[in-house]
Each structure stands twice: as C-alpha cells, then as structure tokens.
Amino acid sequence: MAPIRAQLVGATGYGGLGILELLLQHPHFQVSTLIARDDAGKRIDEVYPHLAGRCDLVVQSSDEVAVGEDCDVVIFATPDRVSQQYAQDLHSRGVRFIDYSGDFRFTSTADYGRYAARHPSISDATHGAADLLGQNAYGVSELNGEAIAHSKIVGNPGCFAVGIILGLAPLFADGLVEAGTVQVDGLTGSSGAGKKPAPLQHFSHLNDNVVPYRVLNHQHVVESEMTLGRLGQASGATVDFIPHLLGTTRGILNTMHLTANKTVTREGLLERYREFYAGQHFVRVLDSPPTLKGPLGSNYIDLSVFVAEGGRRVVVMSSIDNLMKGQSGSAMQNLNLMFGLPATAGLERGPLYP
Amino acid sequence: MAPIRAQLVGATGYGGLGILELLLQHPHFQVSTLIARDDAGKRIDEVYPHLAGRCDLVVQSSDEVAVGEDCDVVIFATPDRVSQQYAQDLHSRGVRFIDYSGDFRFTSTADYGRYAARHPSISDATHGAADLLGQNAYGVSELNGEAIAHSKIVGNPGCFAVGIILGLAPLFADGLVEAGTVQVDGLTGSSGAGKKPAPLQHFSHLNDNVVPYRVLNHQHVVESEMTLGRLGQASGATVDFIPHLLGTTRGILNTMHLTANKTVTREGLLERYREFYAGQHFVRVLDSPPTLKGPLGSNYIDLSVFVAEGGRRVVVMSSIDNLMKGQSGSAMQNLNLMFGLPATAGLERGPLYP
Amino acid sequence: MAPIRAQLVGATGYGGLGILELLLQHPHFQVSTLIARDDAGKRIDEVYPHLAGRCDLVVQSSDEVAVGEDCDVVIFATPDRVSQQYAQDLHSRGVRFIDYSGDFRFTSTADYGRYAARHPSISDATHGAADLLGQNAYGVSELNGEAIAHSKIVGNPGCFAVGIILGLAPLFADGLVEAGTVQVDGLTGSSGAGKKPAPLQHFSHLNDNVVPYRVLNHQHVVESEMTLGRLGQASGATVDFIPHLLGTTRGILNTMHLTANKTVTREGLLERYREFYAGQHFVRVLDSPPTLKGPLGSNYIDLSVFVAEGGRRVVVMSSIDNLMKGQSGSAMQNLNLMFGLPATAGLERGPLYP
C-alpha cells in the first residue's frame, strides 16, 4: 500500500506537534509538508528540540506551499475560522481534510451559529463555507464512525466535549437523564490552551493552583448539548459546565452529576456501559474511579459510574489525555476511519506511568 | 496579661506543626509542652528542620508528661478516639481542650454514631466520653461563635466540612435549597492526609495526577449535612460529595451545585452572602471565582456564587488552605474565642503568592 | 514613632508585591503610594485578588504622582536603568531610595560597566547617575551592614548572588579558595523571572522540567565575583555558574564546588561558618543539607558544608526563597538598617511547610 500523504497546517502548535508524532510512527501515513505561520523557515526539531533525530522537516509558510498541494489529506491544527477559508477549494479538488477547531463540528448554520455566539474569539458568526455543512461529520469516532468513514470533511471534537459526550452517551441514549440536565466539573491540564504564553498559563501563577474559568460559559458545551440531546431516546440536553484549570500539563477529568428518571444500580449501569462500548478499543469502563494519569500519553478514555443512596442520583467520571483522545489521538483515529484503516493503527502506545 | 499556656498532643504531625507555628507568633499564647508518640526525645527542629532558630522544644511522650498538666488548655492534634480517653479527666480538672478529630464535633451520641459508622477507621461507635456530649461546641467559628466562647470543649471541624458549610450556610439558612440536596466536587491537596507515607500520597503516583477517592462515602459529609440541615429555615440536607486528591500540597476548593426553590440572581446572592458574613474577617466574598492559591498559607475562606440561565441552578465555590482554615487556623480562631481574644489574634499572616 | 512612609515604584510586579506585603505587616513602615506603568488605575487587590481585605490602594502612574513626593523612602522594584533616571533628583532632595536592579549594586563606573556588558537587556553601559556611584551601598546586609546603615542609596543584590556570596564568604574571607575559582550549579524557581508570560515560563513547558539557561553567562556572576574577590584575604574570584530553571515557583538552591588550598574538615568549616555569621539572625548553618523548601516564604538563608575524601575538595550548599532573602526580604532587611530598626522588624514570618 502506498503511503497516505498528509499535510499539516498549524504544524508548530501543540496540536500540530501531537499529530506529527503520531504520523511519524504510523505504518501507513507519511507527512508531506509542515505549514505554519510562526517559525516558518526553521526545522521542526529546532522548534521542538525533543524531536532531534526523529524529524527534521523544515516548516513552511502558506506563501511558499499551497494548502492541499501534493497530499491526500490536509490536517488543520489551527484556530477557529482558518479551515473555513480553504474548505471550498479543497472540496472542489477532492482533497479530504480534518479540522481541529469548531469550524466543521456542526452540520447546519443554525447549530454553528449557537456555537459561534458562545465562542470568546469569534465575533462574526457567519460560516465561511456554509454550503459544505451537512457534508461534514462530527468526529467523535465511537458514536459517529460510519459517517466519519464516508465523509471528506471531519470536524475533530473539542477536548472537554469528548469526555462529556462519551461519558454520558449511554445514559442519554437510553433516555435516563431527568430533564436532560447534568452538572459537570471539568478539571484540565494547561496544555489545552496551547503553546502561546499567557497570564493564566504563567508558571508562577498556575503551579499548585486550581483556577475555575469561563464558569457556565464554555463553548464546548454547545457541541456536547447538541450531541447528547439528539442521541437515541434523548430529547435535549442541558450541561452546566465549570472548567477548572489545574497546575498540571496534560489530562482532563470530568466529574458529572445527574438524576436518573428511574431507579438504577451501579452494577446495572456499568454493565450497560460495557455493552454500549463493546468493540470500542479505546473506551475502558473501570470498576474504580478513573484517574487523571490513567490514560496519560495514550488514546484511551477511562470511565466509571457511581450511584448515590436511593438509586437516583448518578455520578459519572471520565478521564482522557486532552492532547490525545482530546485532540490528536481522536484526529488519528478519525483519519484511520476516513482511510479504511483499523481505528487503532498508529495508536498502540500505552499510557506513561508513573 | 499572663500568657495562656497551651499543651500540644500529637505535636509532630502536620496538624501539630500548624498550631505550633501559630502559637509561636501569637501575642498571648505560650507553648508549654509538646507531646507525641513518634519522635519523642527529639528536638522539634530535628523533626522539622525548617523550624531551626524558631523552636527547639524537645518532644515528650505521654509517659513522661501528663496530658493536661501545667497548662491552661490542651490541643489534641490527634486521630479519632484519642481525646475521648482524656476528656473526663481534663473536664473534671477544669482544663479546657480543643480536638482536631471527630470526637467532639457532635453533641449527641446519635449524631456521633452516624459519623462513626461512616468513618473508615472507627470500628466501635461507642463514644468514650458520652456524658460530655452536649457540653462541647462544634468549632465552625463564624456560625457558632457564642457557643465556642462559652464551651470548655471544642471539636474542630473537618477540613472539607469547613468549605462546604461556610460555602452553603447562607442558602440553607434561608431555606433556598430544593430538596436540601447539593452535589459537591471537592479538590484537595495531599497534606490533609498527614505526614505518614502511604501509596496514595507517594510522590510518583500523585504528581500530575487527580485521584477521586471515597466517592459518595466521605465521613466529613455527616457533619456537613447535620450542620447545614439545622440552620435557620433549613429542614435537612443531603450532600453528594466526591473528594478528588490533587497533585498539590495545600488547599481545598469545593465546587457545589444546587437548585434554588425560587428564581435568584447572581447579584442578589452575592449581596446576601456579604450581609450574612458581615463582620467576619476571614470570609471573603469575591466577584471572580476563588482560586486554590488565593488563601494559601492564610486563614481566609474565599467564596463566590454563580447562577445558570433560568435563575434556578446555582453554583457556589469555596477555597481554603486545608491546613489553616481547614485545620490549625480554625483551631487558633476557636482558641481566641475560647479565651476572649479577638478572632484574628495571631492570624494576621496573609496568603503567600505566587 | 511616626510611621516611615514608603513609596513603591514598579508596585505590580512580583518584586513590588513582595515588599508591599512586608510593609503592610511592618510595625513602623507605611505605604504611601503605589506607582506602576501597567495596571495604573486599578486597585491592587484587583491586580492580585489574594490581597482582598488586606490592601485596596489604587495603583497610580508616574504621570499622576511624582516619584519621591510625600514619602521618606522610595523603593524601586523596577528593571535595570529605571532608578538611574530618578536618582539625581531624589538625592538632591534628600530622599533615600533602594533599588532592586543592578543600577546601584556597583560603586564605580568600571565595575558597573563589566556588569552592564554581561546583561542581556542593557545595550548602553553608560550609567545614568555616575556621580552618585560611591555614595551607594551594595545591599548584602550581613556583609555590608554598616555601609547600608549610613547610605542613602542601596542597591539590592541579585537573587542568585545572595546565595552564592553568603554561601562562600567565610571561605573567601579566609583566603581558602584555590585559584579563587568555584563551580556553582544554581537551581531556581520560576518566579525570579517575574510576572510577565514568556515561553520559558509557560506552564506546559516548565512543569516537570529542568532547563539550564545562560550557561556560564549570567549577569549575577559579576557582583558575586567582585564581592567575594575583595573579601578579607581573598584576591579575586572566578565563578563558573550554571543556572537551572526548575518547575517550581519559589526558591534558589546553589550547590558550589571548590578546592581548598589546605586540608580542611567538615566540622572545622561548620564551626567557622557559625562563628562568621554569629549574631546574624537570618543565616542558619545546618548539619544536614539545606532543602529548597526549608526557608520557603521566610527571609532565612540555610547553609551547609561538606568535604570530600582527602580534605581538599569542598561542597557548599545554600538555600533561600528567591522572592524573600533573594529580593523583597533582603530589601526589607536593608530598609530596617537604613532607618535604624532591628534587622528582623517585619520579617518574623517563618517558613511555610509542608
């Protein structure tokens, strides 16, 4: 089989780095070009010295090399509103792409509009490639595998959304969540904010700290509510979400509270979860509470469920590596699906512990 | 004024260390003796080298020196079921004491029994000094100041309970909490588990980790439910509590979810909180979310409140230093009240930042 | 005694914050005005929320309030080349000042020139107030107390230099260091780099990391070599210095290697160190190796000495809180000396442990 050639746009951020490292060890993919605005002209192992001996490609600017040229797929590890600008051109040329931002997570302008209105850095909610919405797939691989496999455009999910959606999907699908309402406390490492220095990610501030932010107002709630609220027997979802920034680099642990609309048991729910995710290699349903480090460096999502006295109040916990299952790992899994490869190809790396 | 002489029992744990350091800088207290089983015979600055030049008292065993001798007050920084053994003797001799464990947090054997049943290391729920229950006071200074001032026995509150109770008291007192039910995600540093090495507190395991534990089953819930459920217009309380151990040393941040039984606004609640805690020096009601490091090293509790769209779903956050307001700081505050001193005496130290 | 009124310039950096907190709890000082370019117009407890309830002064720009107006002393917590601009004016008006940068650490233009040439951000080595050099004192309190007490201008020492100089002073003073040459590995927390976000202090990069930087090329070496090389029987000093940035917030631990020009013993050196620093409250000579957290949050410097087999190769270790003894604590100690107060006034706060 000839290698699948992937072009990376936004190659020098943490998202670009993550997928680059996965592609370097993938049996079937090959990196064609690295494109980035910052650091163009430098070798990637100058930008990231830990890559010494592994990759010495030179980063190019999008002035030097055309997006979509000489490749089978483009990976946009870029902020919102970048891939929209290239989408029509790529689509018309038949080049598939996957995007890390919210640009192609929604399949209608109405849905996108709700997201854009919530996003702190999007002022204009008009989608730049509205014609293509509906042809894209939302990239939560375990729920949406078939659509992803048949789509030429995939919107990779938000990091918090992956943990919330996969953690609650069995309950929403079964129509078990009273009023469709959940309370979620999300704990996240700092790397989700990317590589750019900022006051909130300044070491002296964040070390040993916990900083709640965007309380009840985070944009990943939108895709979570839409996805959960439309599953199986669900009829809408409301997610009260409090993200907490931790003094750690990687990982997202979500603790989620809800009331069941009938009496449940812990054993019953665990069994239902295992059945729901049967055959999904990256979902691990655990007897003990998941820990932040459990999936560190790997593409796993660890889940567990607890039930309070009375059998109605339910607690679900999910843990992921925010840069893997929460970003590049999901992207790799989606790329595998898009190209007919096993979901696990290039993703065999286990967690790093201790 | 002659110095008040305090004897410390359990002087070499983190709890003993904390109150020792406060007493050393207090204008009116003096440390008479340090008692501890471990490290007896050593100078305290050999046990804790950071005390060099500050305190060179020798730690004594309780075989060498009698508990309650040559002092005005005894401070038990000991595990459950220790102070019970000395209580009758001290009481009969008129020696006041304060205890860090659950031994004197409850004023009836029935209440104590519920707590003991939940506690992982208490097998026999019979209280060792049941006659004295009712003469003791529960040491949440801001809610119970008068009782503490008039009591000879004070049960210092549990670290998680301080943050939960002070964070929710205004809402329970006003009878605002639907079904009296709250969901609490507690995030705690490792120092609450004390000085003794253990697998959960092993550095390689805990560093960069978050470990949920005793899910829905922590013993501090009992005193929280009893206290909140009996405030003002409250009629009972149910606290679903998930403690999460963080890879950090100090601090407890609780994020608490509840439904109000009528429509509320954020501004209204903040105003109510400020009024409720007027004159309480150590309670800070903030406009922004509290952070874990905000009160670090000080006796403050930082609070804030948020309201979700619709005006019914409420989020409260509280942050304390678990070894200060969550333990030794509260003890010092209670000792001040017991001896008629200003609540702030010896507690002027501000937070350490960054 | 009327309070001494201190004006802070550069009040909103970590250096300004440090001295502000010390002044707030000082029995004899009062803060008159806070001046800063950034954040002018904000209350200081908006800039630093952990100050809530402790200080609500509004930060002013130097356009609004004149440097040196309405105060007894000016504290410049500013970068290099700022205090030089105000020095002549303050001096002519008889206003004393202390400066955190290198501007007044040297007493001749020749010495300053060597420093300026090494400094990464000083392009023009001409001193802006050369006339005043010689009237200033270098603020290592323990070595230079008398000069500081009689000077109206004090140059507060560099954070690394404090630990190197006090750690090696007894050996250089006794002329014991072969060829006057030492090798120093310095380990520092991130807070010495200040409050401004930068790639090296970005949390995701620095967490769990150690990053050597400015290898053999740090500007604090200059004041270290000059001070040590001119002590007692010393005749010059060469300091090979490798700073290592750690993933921690506070503290500097220096491990220093040298060859003695005659045979020595560990016991003999420890005794000599204790004699040399007799009466110096903030110097603690320890039997065991100092740790980074030993002096955390306090003004102590912890020292110890070791001798390798053969009695000639010597290892000295020193540990300080870089923001206290390494910066604001030393400044407070110097201010006490300048105003005839005990060195310890306002500096009684012990280390925070654990």
Added chain:
Amino acid sequence: MAPIRAQLVGATGYGGLGILELLLQHPHFQVSTLIARDDAGKRIDEVYPHLAGRCDLVVQSSDEVAVGEDCDVVIFATPDRVSQQYAQDLHSRGVRFIDYSGDFRFTSTADYGRYAARHPSISDATHGAADLLGQNAYGVSELNGEAIAHSKIVGNPGCFAVGIILGLAPLFADGLVEAGTVQVDGLTGSSGAGKKPAPLQHFSHLNDNVVPYRVLNHQHVVESEMTLGRLGQASGATVDFIPHLLGTTRGILNTMHLTANKTVTREGLLERYREFYAGQHFVRVLDSPPTLKGPLGSNYIDLSVFVAEGGRRVVVMSSIDNLMKGQSGSAMQNLNLMFGLPATAGLERGPLYP
C-alpha cells in the same frame, strides 16, 4: 522467528513495569511469567490500572513458578542480592539473565567489594556467585556492546551512572580530564526510588522541593569511576557526586564540571562527541543545553558541552529518562544486543512533550 520468552522477576515494581510495557510492544519478545513477592495472585492490571486492556497476566510468587522455567531469558527487576541467589542455577541450565541491581555490574570480587561497601543496604560484601564474575558484562550498551552481545549475564547500569558515564566517556577516553577528577550535580525525579512509600518520597514533603541526599556518598559513583577510569587513555577517575531529589517524577539531569589538561573549544568538543557516538541511535549531541523533559518517556540520552573563558574549564550536561535509558530502556537495548536484534527494536517510542 519464534518469540523470545522473557520471565520477569520483581514484576510489580516500577522497574518491572517498565520492561513489561516495552516487551508488550516488542515485535520479537513475549512475556512468559510475572513473578513478584508483593501482589502475587493479583492481575497486573489490578496492581496498575493504567494497564487495563493491555495486559491481564496474573502475578505469581516464586513459590508457584520456578525462576528460569519455561523461558529464554530472565529479567531481574529486583534489589541487590536477589539475582545472586539464582545465578548459578540459571547459568548451569544455560538460561541467560539480566539484572537491574549492582549484583552483576562488576567483573571481579574486588570491584564488587568496593561497591558493596558503599551501598546503604548491603551489610555483607561477599558476592553470592563470585565464580560467575568475569563471565558477566556491564550493560552500558554504547561502550560495551560487543561484550553484552556475547555474554549470558548482563548487569544493567545504575541510573545516575548511565548519565555520568555516557556524558564523560569521550573526555576520559581521550585522557583529557585533569587529575581524572570531576564534580557532578545530579538532579533526579522521584521514581528512581521505586514504588514503596517513604518519607523522602512523601508528596507533601517533596512537592516543590529539592532535597540533596547521600552527599559525596552515592553508590553509583563506584561503577562510574571504574568505567571512566579504565577507558582509552584514562588513568583512574574521581567523581564528586551530589544527588539532588526533585519534586518531579521522571528524569535525571547531570551537570558535570572538570578541567581539561589542555586548551579546548566548544566546537571541537561537540565534534568529538558526535564522532565518538556516531551510529549510536540513542545518543543525541545537542547544540543547546539538554532539558529534563527532552528525552522523557524515550530511550534517548541528550548531551551537550560548554567551555568557560580560558578554554580549560569544561561543563558537560546529560539528560535521560531515569526509568528508560536509566533503567528499563537500557535493559531492553541490552536484551536486543544479547539476542542479536537491532538495538532500537521495541524502543521506537519518542519523547512525550509537553
């Protein structure tokens, strides 16, 4: 090719875990049995929940299964003095083995005796399999590859020794080190101390701390001095070594000082290092200083060299992941050599960053 069957003794410590994870992803090795005293009877993914879905072998005690049975090679991830007990039996049966402790790092009883005398937990310096010394090889793969390939017994090197030896080998081999003497400050994460809780590795103590220990007295110095002192033109080595325990989990960064016996340049030394290690995949000679996280999770050793003004005083830095190149990675590399496989087999995993 039939899989090579490896038996792990000491399978549940961090050392056992490390090699287990490497073997699980190795193309040619297979794990036959897991033996451990602790946790015998449990599934390995109960002991280490992050292994869920990756390995469910049951840990066995050495009462249940014989060491050396049903396998091609035994890996002892055990403390000193364990493999000595099994060595004669294994050797007589022709079963190869590799050992993590000091038991087979030395090829004479005299050398072993010097090591044992320095080791804190070895009271009897008599080797338990003295006859076999001389048939073993010391497992620094890059220096000793041929001997390792032909030996049936390999002593895996100490974690600090790997970084010191590979960092200094080119200089000692060329006879460049004046008096054969070097000063080394070693910075290490906590995981080298293993899985067992202890006061020094207690989270509340170690977090944000640096703790120098065994100053000038660490047992890894012995193998470092012996190896370096016998290289090429070297005539003996003296290593003054100060280990510093850091508040981080993984990594060892050594900063090493020496005087060259002739004038050298940085460029010349870097070139010599690159030539010396030509063809060695895991040695990376960098232009910039190595960082602790640079090789994290991988088998690389990162090196750089600096020269002070005057061209005689040299600084070398090396960085490794202490559990990989410092332990299990080196073991895997040695196993590859022992079985005629490429050194890199099963070790392709790159560093984890950020």
